[in-house]
Amino acid sequence: MKKILLFSLSFVLVLTLTGCGLKQNQPVVTPPAKNTNTNATTNTNQTPLEGNVTISMRDLAFDPTTATVKKGTIVTWENHDNASHQVVADATPVTVYTNSLRTNVMAPGQSWSFTFDEPGTYNYHCSLHPTMKGSIIVIE
Numbered sequence: 001m002k003k004i005l006l007f008s009l010s011f012v013l014v015l016t017l018t019g020c021g022l023k024q025n026q027p028v029v030t031p032p033a034k035n036t037n038t039n040a041t042t043n044t045n046q047t048p049l050e051g052n053v054t055i056s057m058r059d060l061a062f063d064p065t066t067a068t069v070k071k072g073t074i075v076t077w078e079n080h081d082n083a084s085h086q087v088v089a090d091a092t093p094v095t096v097y098t099n100s101l102r103t104n105v106m107a108p109g110q111s112w113s114f115t116f117d118e119p120g121t122y123n124y125h126c127s128l129h130p131t132m133k134g135s136i137i138v139i140e
Contacts, residue, residue, distance in 0.1 A: 069116060
């Protein structure tokens with residue numbers, strides 16, 4: 001009986017640590033969800049943030065949820081949460097960037113950077129927490 005219990009607990013632990021079997025290169029497609037983090041900020045106007053930009057992952061949300069930046073800006077995602085996260089681009093605007101804007105799973109305390117060289121709107125989400133959504137608006 002102890003062997004069965006130990007095996008069951010080990011199996012649940014493995015599934016939990018591996019994201020329930022999701023491959024790192026397999027995005028989860030879900031309908032849009034409302035961001036419930038009331039502390040998250042948004043920079044949706046066309047005045048770009050100056051310098052390089054940091055997006056914090058905290059309380060299962062991106063902060064800011066939307067950022068407007070100039071072409072060539074380096075955006076860094078920092079995990080300040082208690083959970084791991086994986087930033088994955090949605091399917092727009094360009095397939096090349098969809099494949100490039102994909103992090104490995106980031107444990108708490110880790111970060112990852114991406115340079116936005118083409119104007120457009122880049123929507124992204126966390127593949128481990130599909131309600132986490134954000135956007136980068138790149139202007140000339």
